[in-house]
Amino acid sequence: MxxxxxxxxxxxxxxxxxxxxxxxxxxxxxxxxxxxxxxxxxxxxxxxxxxxxxxxxxxxxxxxxxxxxxxxxxxxxxxxxxxxxxxxxxxxxxxxxxxxxxxxxxxxxxxxxxxxxxxxxxxWREPLATNIQKILYHRYSPSLPSSDQAEVWLKLNKYKPQVFHEVISLFGEVEAWRLLGLCIVGVDLEKPLLNQSQVFLSGGHRHANFFA
The missing domain is CATH 3.40.1350.10 (Trna Endonuclease; Chain: A, domain 1)
Structure with missing residues (x-):
């Protein structure tokens, strides 16, 4: 408080x-x-x-x-x-x-x-600030229902996408951005966020890990 x-x-x-x-x-x-x-x-x-x-x-x-x-x-x-x-x-x-x-x-x-x-x-350093703004814009719900989370992780573990375009191909563009917003899929926000940006399913390079 x-x-x-x-x-x-x-x-x-x-x-x-x-x-x-x-x-x-x-x-x-x-x-x-x-x-x-x-x-x-x-x-x-x-x-x-x-x-x-x-x-x-x-x-x-x-x-x-x-x-x-x-x-x-x-x-x-x-x-x-x-x-x-x-x-x-x-x-x-x-x-x-x-x-x-x-x-x-x-x-x-x-x-x-x-x-x-x-x-x-x-x-406000770039491209960090712009990337964060984009990702949070697409985070329109606080979480995924348990059943949806299980399905998402099943797909991620099965296909193991390496770049953001592959996440879009698996889930569609709207849902792919939502997964970024919920930190289920991570990216290196110190680099421009593009379709070919590397994605992370775990590890210390996911999103704004400035405490690492």
């Missing part, structure tokens, strides 16, 4: 909700950049779920005790956890922001927790 209200009416910032399948409920975001990071987390095979505004931290900034709320806490498939601050690169040039985030990093390190600052350099 967020330690403070994320979405409010009083601000000129972009605010909204992301329909997260991993969390089972919509997740609030406070900026387009943060919303973009949520999409990346949603497709990362290393991520089980995530929380926004997850904790209120307190640490020394110089001689002053300050409160700090990280943007996200991410729960990983290997049992680990990671805290994130999402910031535009230009804000990291502001000395007061830079000092506070440096103190925050030291605080998390001292409490044996992983902490990173992410910017548009990670979130």
């Amino acid at each position: 967020a330690v403070r209200k994320v979405v409010t009416r009083s601000s000129c910032h972009f605010r909204g909700y992301f329909p997260s399948i991993k969390n089972g409920h919509p997740v609030a975001w406070e900026s387009q950049l943060e919303g973009g990071f949520l999409r990346l987390l949603e497709l990362s095979p290393s991520v089980l779920r995530y929380e926004v505004q997850p904790s209120r931290e307190r640490f020394l900034l110089g001689d002053t005790l300050v409160d700090y709320v990280p943007d996200l806490r991410v729960f990983l498939a290997d049992g680990g956890e990671w805290w994130f601050e999402v910031k535009p690169e230009k804000k990291l040039l502001v000395s007061s922001v830079k000092r506070k985030l440096c103190a925050a990093k030291n605080h998390f390190s001292a409490t044996d927790r992983s902490f990173s600052v992410v910017t548009e350099g990670l979130i």
Whole structure:
């Protein structure tokens, strides 16, 4: 549960909700950049779920005790956890922001927790951002019924498609994109997504595996 209200009416910032399948409920975001990071987390095979505004931290900034709320806490498939601050690169040039985030990093390190600052350099880099947008557009349902999942995996294991065009040939274009959206079939999102793109049925190169 967020330690403070994320979405409010009083601000000129972009605010909204992301329909997260991993969390089972919509997740609030406070900026387009943060919303973009949520999409990346949603497709990362290393991520089980995530929380926004997850904790209120307190640490020394110089001689002053300050409160700090990280943007996200991410729960990983290997049992680990990671805290994130999402910031535009230009804000990291502001000395007061830079000092506070440096103190925050030291605080998390001292409490044996992983902490990173992410910017548009990670979130909006291409072709990753465009690929994620395309895939999530086709993810129109939260999951496949058990009977459909069994049939899908039977076909995948039998024919073992190597490229996306072969997945389209097996299931049709609409369903092939849906399988990408549900992370049943994965691709390397760091490369342009084409019919001849290599596909993965398992392994660390499926989708946005930036924790690998």
